[in-house]
Amino acid sequence: MELLKQRILTEGQVLDNKILKVDSFLNHQIDPVLMQQIGEEFARRFHGETITKILTIEASGIAVALATGMILKVPIVFARKVKSATMNEELLTTKVHSYTKGITSDVAVSRKFLPPDENVLIVDDFLANGEAALGLARIVQQAGCRLVGVGIVIEKAFQPGLSKLLAAGLRVESLARIASFEDGNVNFV
């Protein structure tokens, strides 16, 4: 997705040649016009697939999911990293490790929002080690739903996330694929 790559090149900051900071348009400040285009691009990539629900994880995935849900006109569900006071039903849970934050979180979705007949598209802002996407895939499996695929805004292709998702038999669509960071610059695949 050319527009996205341009924004990464002009606004992205590479920290320590390993973290890409895109907080001016994707995950702290969010550009709603770009986000709408991201939603349209996921709809285009998964065109022809039956999608009845979009699943993501709080917090940065919510905007990506909502933009996609608005285009596809299907509900979105975001997994919570901590159990909310109002989550009193049966939960689907798994553990997700964040290498960036160095913590493992319990992640939960109310089972009632993933009945077995759903066709679920997972979306998230980043794919690096694949922990979040694999955690969401485990939840879809626990729910007995069909997993249509995984839509990623920015994939760090030099990290093992994609291989793990492909090994699990998942279809993955990434809108920008980063091959490497080099002297603070971004090289795309």
Added chain:
Amino acid sequence: MELLKQRILTEGQVLDNKILKVDSFLNHQIDPVLMQQIGEEFARRFHGETITKILTIEASGIAVALATGMILKVPIVFARKVKSATMNEELLTTKVHSYTKGITSDVAVSRKFLPPDENVLIVDDFLANGEAALGLARIVQQAGCRLVGVGIVIEKAFQPGLSKLLAAGLRVESLARIASFEDGNVNFV
């Protein structure tokens, strides 16, 4: 907002006559069609005001902010409850207490996304004790921005949030105002 009230009446669950659970369309599962209508309604209520940025707090506020930002075509910023590993710039911070969760969180926004010339609209999913909205208002004040007002999806009018915001001189627009809970039912103002 009639459509929202209908959803609250048909899908909302009242817990212990004090918590309203609307996780089927607002803050766990999200209905993107309703969310777009919520964005349109905030745009209508604040029509004529100059708004250059929308500010909210993770996680449930993000969808409300994005929907509103898509209509108004202005960037949104969400305050983070914990310092992110990539937040390395100067931060605007405050403490926000959640009565529902029984915890006080440090909330942070990167100063660069709130330069002093911004006209900021705060939005959030709920107004009860007003802690989150007042915390966001303090951040806008620290930033030296103009605060246009506060847009709330569901206001629990029997709790002190609104009075506190009005006492602080803020304009508040709530799309559904709940007068009381009674035997598990919702009475609107």
